[in-house]
Amino acid sequence: MIDIILSDKSFENDVYPLVKAFYPEAAMKVYSEEEYALKHTDPLEQGIRLEVNFTEREIMIFLSQEDNKPISVSTCVPEGIGKxxxxxxxxxxxxxxxxxxxxxxxxxxxxxxxxxxxxxxxMLEQNMDTEDIYRTMGEEYLCSDEKISMSIEIARREAQLLQEMDYKNGYSLYIGIPFCPSTCLYCSFTSYSIEKYSEYVEAYLEALEKEIQYAATCFPNKKLTTVYLGGGTPTTLQEDQLERLLKKIREYFDLTYVKEFCVEAGRPDSITEKKLQILKQYGVDRISINPQSMQQKTLDLIGRRHTVDQIYEAFHMARKTGHENINMDIILGLPGETKDDVSDTLKQIKKLNPESLTVHTLAIKRAARLNMEKEQYMDKKATDVSGMLKESIEFANHNGYLPYYLYRQKNMAENLENIGYAKYGKEGLYNILIMEEQQTILALGAGGMSKFVFHEENRIERVDNVKSIMDYIQRIDEMIERKRSFLELNKHLYN
Structure with a gap:
């Protein structure tokens, strides 16, 4: 157990994640000095006690461990620096x-x-040269040269792609379909098993259509840049439901200037030839078919409920129906997987030759079954995830995939990252827009988080929808009103 005691608890979100990165398996609790004094009157029995005292000109850190001499560090703070x-x-x-x-x-x-x-x-926007970026990232943030080099390469590619679209005068649309064939072991997204919640689908779509109709009126003077149907797994919908949804999008939104229309068809057991034809018919030009692993033992363990053969079948079916921009996701560090397993997965993906490959590092979220039932999987914890990531980077380099976006999550295996690779010209534009927060994204559906970007004020505001599908259905008018009220308050900036 690690007890973290802060003289100013407003720094909790800065201290806790850094300590967690060094001690990923440890239980931790953050206290103010007053809280700790009330709860802990006995001397330290087990674990670590970390105290951080903040003053204007000095930061003092004290660390006590069982059977070890306490350590203290004092750091002077330069005068006049910002928070x-x-x-x-x-x-x-x-x-x-x-x-x-x-x-x-x-x-x-x-x-x-x-x-x-x-x-x-x-930094690139400020015209900093490569040497200065290396110095800042290395000295200010202590990043490794490898990560700095990768960040520069990706940021330059992002800048190039953003220059090719009028992102400041446009907006993007996210629509969430929170249903899946089953809930994966590692998943913490807003998703509901279609087996258990099928009775809610029709009511959910009715509420969603109401929000779609309103959303189409939000930005009469802006062009829609990208559309992204995520979830969950949108292709969990029945064929007629999927077509009905796409028809509503086309009915209410002007898709003339859309540069990308992407749909997560992530689960191969949710895909049919008819659904793929419907996607193509309604202008979808990028889909994701996500195996996560090409190892059957892993798919069974994580609750995917489909076979490796079904992944091949779904992919070939997508090609047959004319889909020429397919992404595939894999996850490194899944329970029980070895570096050899990842090597084999990459070899199989090479046979399919998708246009893009997104490599995730396992991040164990609080709400995931893998976290709540972690004792059950302790003996299956993957090792050498860094080696797996290195192999995936080499695979991408050797097979014509260029990194174009990157993001990180809390509790990632070995404190690594997720990287999106694509063949030149096949990058996922929505991924860049949401990661770099350069464009307003209107998010519809349960769990949707709209981001409103105000470039001139260097400000981003968020307006969320409730996560529960039942609440979303019952409170759809409130979800619409949240957006309407926000836009009314800021109409002078959007008109």
Whole structure:
């Protein structure tokens, strides 16, 4: 157990993730000094106690471990620096202490947020040269040269792609279909098993259509740039339901200027030839068929309920129906998998030759069964995930895939990252827009989080929908009103 005691608890979101990166398996609790004094009157019995005291000109860190001499570090804070740089001073001091104790080096240094490439993208916009970017990322954030190099390559590609679209005068549309054939072991997204919740699908679609009709009126002076149907698994819908939804999108939105229309067809057991034909008929030009692994033992363990053969069948069916831009996702670090398993998965994906490949590193979320039932899978924990990632990078390089977007998540295996690769010209534009937060994204459906980007004010605001499908159905008018009220308040900026 690690007890973290902060003199200023507003720094919790800066301290906790960094400590967790060094001690991923440890249970942790954050206290204010007052809370800790009330709850802990006995001397330290087990584990670690970490105290961080913040003053304007000094940051003091005290660390006590069982059977070890307490360690203290004091760091002077330069005068007049802002809060952001103050946080970085604290995080560097904490990083160096924990690195010395654990003998670990984190590839992303003190960066614990999900968008490390956004920092580099902003540096490029400020016309910083490569040497200065390396220096800043290395000295300010303690990133490894490998991660800095990758970030620069990806940020440059993103900048090039963004220049090719009028993103500031456009917006994107996300529509969530929160149903899946089954819930995977690692999943924490808003998703519901179609077997258990099929009775709600019709009512959900009715509510969603109501929100679609309203959303089409939100930006009369902006062009729709990308459309993304995610979830869940949108192709879990029946053929007539899928066509009905796509028809409504086409009916209410002007798709003339859309540069990408992507649908997650992630589960091969949800795909039929007719559904693929419907997607093609309504202008969908990018789909994802996501195996996560090409190892049957893994698919069975994580609850995918489909076979490797079905992945091949779905992919070939998509080609047969004219889909020429297919993405495939894999996850590194799945329970029980070895580096050899990942090698075999990559070999099989090479045979299929998708236009893009998204390589995820397993992130165990609090709400996932893999976390809630973790004792059951302790003996199946994957090792050498860094080696798996290295192999996937080499695979991409040797097979014509270029990295074009990157993001990170909390509790990622070995503190790594997710990387999107694509053959030139086949990049997922929506992925870039949402990761770099350069364009307003209107999100519809249960769990949708709309992001409103105000470039001139350097401001991003969020308006969320409820996550529960039952609440969404019952409160659809409220979801619409949330957006309407926000846009009314900011209409002078959008008109």
């Amino acid at each position: 952001s740089r103050y946080k970085n001073v604290m995080k560097r001091s904490l990083y160096e202490l924990l690195s010395r104790i654990t003998e670990k080096q984190l590839p992303w240094g003190i960066l614990t947020g999900i968008r490390p490439t956004k920092l580099v993208y902003e």
